[in-house]
Amino acid sequence: MGGTDLVRALSCTVYVVRRPKLSCVARKPGSLHPLTGSGADMLLGRNVPRLAPISRRAPDPAGPMTSTAPSAVERYNAKDAEPRWQAAWAEQKLFETDNADGRPKYYVLEMFPYPSGRIHMGHVRNYAMGDVVARYKRARGFNVLHPMGWDAFGLPAENAAMERKVNPRDWTYANIASMRDQLKAMGLSLDWSREIATCDPDYYKHQQRMFLDFLDKGLVTRRTAKVNWDPVDHTVLANEQVIDGRGWRSGALVEQRELTQWFFKITDFAEDLLTALDGLDRWPEKVRLMQKNWIGRSEGLEVRFVLAQPSAGAAESVTVYTTRPDTLFGARFLAIAADHPLAATVAAHNPDLQAFIEECRRTGTAQAAIDTAEKLGFDTGLTVRHPLDPAWTLPVYVANFVLMEYGTGAVFGCPAHDQRDLDFSNKYGLGNVPVVCPEGQDPEAFLITTTAYVEDGRMINSRFLNGMTTAEAFEAVAQRLEAEGVAKRKVQFRLRDWGVSRQRYWGCPIPIIHCESCGPVPVPVSDLPVQLPEEVSFDQPGNPLERDQAWRNVPCPQCGGPARRETDTMDTFVDSSWYYARFTAPWLTDAPTDRAVVDRWLPVDQYIGGIEHAILHLLYARFFMRAMRETGWAGVSEPFAGLFTQGMVVHETYKDATGAWVPPAEIRFSTEEGERRAFHVKTQAPIAIGSIEKMSKSKKNVVDPDDIIASYGADTARWFVLSDSPPERDVIWSEEGVQGAARFVQKVWRLVNAAQVATGVGAADLTLRKAAHRALAAVQDDIERLRFNRCVAHIYTLANALEDGLRGPVSRAAATEAAGILVQLIAPMMPHLAEECWTVLGRPGLAAQALWPEAEAGLLVEDEVTLPVQINGKKRADVTVPRDADAKAVEAATLALETVQKILEGKPPRKVIVVPGRIVNLVV
């Protein structure tokens, strides 16, 4: 998104690792694991006399027991099974969603990828999570929409064009084709019939239409603005795209330039975007807080300070914005930004001030400079009258710490109660007067030297305000100054309008024609899309659209006179601000959305992606939804009801003796004296194991999903990225971990096959059934809360219980019931294995179509419970009582325990605490 990938930052740019193919998956039938014998014992890997290897491609659902042949089962072959089931799902169009389906809707969406060319583990994790939700909700009977598309405009395509002389379009579509194949190999339950690419004119045509509608509604403006100019990429960057004073892609020091730009008026919705955050109760608190801070609302007063000696041509007053009018009697000076008009007026005949202003501009942007910059000022020689006492004048400085972009570009300095003002005042000898005294402190003794007092308190040295609280003083000053007409209350936001103009080719053209006589004229809707020219060259820096005279020179749609197209394209964040809405009816040719359809599907019930989009993408999308509401293209305000931000996939790093990074595929491990050591597979040279880092090409700690899928299968990869770590935290990719996942795949396969041939009498049935239904209830609960790592743990527990059960006297009915539940529980995570097992169990249809089983309430509770018995808070014994035993009965049972009697030595306890179903504590 925005020229980079919604998920890319989660993991890496792509680096291909060639992994030695592991033998465990791709063995030939017949050479496999020739366990033979009869019944479940064999399949569980019990040691039995070896017979000739027998293998079957798929067990006969009619019943293996009908055969007298030993029930040998070959290892589950993901390589064979996965494409087969993917084809079966596609064949039946299982995941294609019908808008007319009357069941309750559920819209699950993962942030769509930038088509960089290859998927990475971050994508695998992101899409595996979304797929679990999609498959689970489908099983729960919802009409699920789970689409996929491509955030296909952006700089990398232009860079590729420059470096490799390819057409950005060709490069992009080739990448899409290969990434689509990769995603399909993951077995995701996506509705590919709704696939969209934002670089497709059928998509951006509607975006242009909405741009014109927004313009019509006053939600788009054009103005000159100082912009962040990236001198390397030759483009404008949004504030959000400037990190530490550098371009977020190029890393170049950003310059300030004046350009005429198109803006989306996101500030029109500042208040609403802020207050509506409270309603987003299924968003992470962290993201809401980040957006809140970004919007940055503050309540204050705009106060006019009249110049004491108005000079010719200059304004008569300076207006400042303050959130602390209560401290007005502590004012010592006024400070204005270097870019303030008044500064320019004075500088016109003051070369020293001119020099100072230029100095300020130079140090203005770089973050490091701001951190270390001293508070510097320049006395203009002007003075202003205090708004509460015309006889009182204050000097006016130009100061480097005052920002023109915030408030009015002017502040009044109250050194006692603002640290910056204090630093400034101390430097220039302007003194300070404390006007707010901490409660309970002696005002006489309250002095400020180097640390400003910024808290609330009681007013002092403030004439009519004395004795008031901070809040009361705020009100008193506001009321008096408002009544006198020298001030007005003002709610100020930090949020600025969204500049969307980009001097780039590979983006959505802004549908405007500039006419010499009519000015900027909207392209008529009937002329849309304004399509990008096909033939472009990138042999010169800058925007190729500006050089394409044939494309650029067009008649004015209004007067027919000579005119030129707008050559700027839209920020790619615009593309990703409404794609979720387009997915609801991507086939529409004459409108961006179908109002009835979009309103039924939106908001997205569960949106999943990286935290790096906490502000930019998510705020823009929230704005867009509101703008679409204003223009009639949708009836909802919030795009995403539920948001989940998942962690990255990280990996150990490795370095050889020369300090060069070594990719994981070239390393083997051994444990010597309990210590894990790494060696190079070829040279055997020792390798230093480094810190765990985000997967990145530069550190070579990248694992390619393709290789993992080829070696282990998609299910193993999916299972692994969902296990272990909580989904919002980073997951550490490790070879051992993925092998553990692969082992579990085989274990499930063995267990299901063994269950199918169980022959026990059924004495262990109840235990097994309880385990199965308990796992079912637990997994269900944890999927709903997206706690996939816990789901995995419950499933392991069930698998262990089934293994135990099959070893005991368990009936085939109970074994297959438990196995069936196990299969349904793994189905959202490992859908291919689930299908294969489904066949073994002889269940009808496909696992992907099966409805979620109901947990039997009776199996979820025990008749008896074992409670820990504490004595003085330390556990000393256990007591087993009926589930519904009352406190008295529990107490009696506890006191009857031999261990307890021994400790009590005949004395009664001083106090007995019984928490039913929990614990017993005796105080002696």
Add this chain to the structure above:
RNA sequence: GCGGACGUGGCGGAACCGGUAGACGCACGAGACUUAAAAUCUUGCGGCCGCAAGGCCGUGCGGGUUCGAGUCCCGCCGUCCGCACCA
């Protein structure tokens, strides 16, 4: 500087409202099977003492509340993330 999150075995982590700390997995040790390996299975696995039964200690550190604290409160230490001259 401001705001936020977090700190639990060798590792990833679990522990719902304060109620058996360490579920589940990984790694590791011992064993079975095997000519051997792989695979699989059994078993152990927070620390200390003990043959064992059992006991003591233990959730970053120091206090507190409570019958009972990983969980709540106060004060530190550390790590990570976001914002950053926002008046």
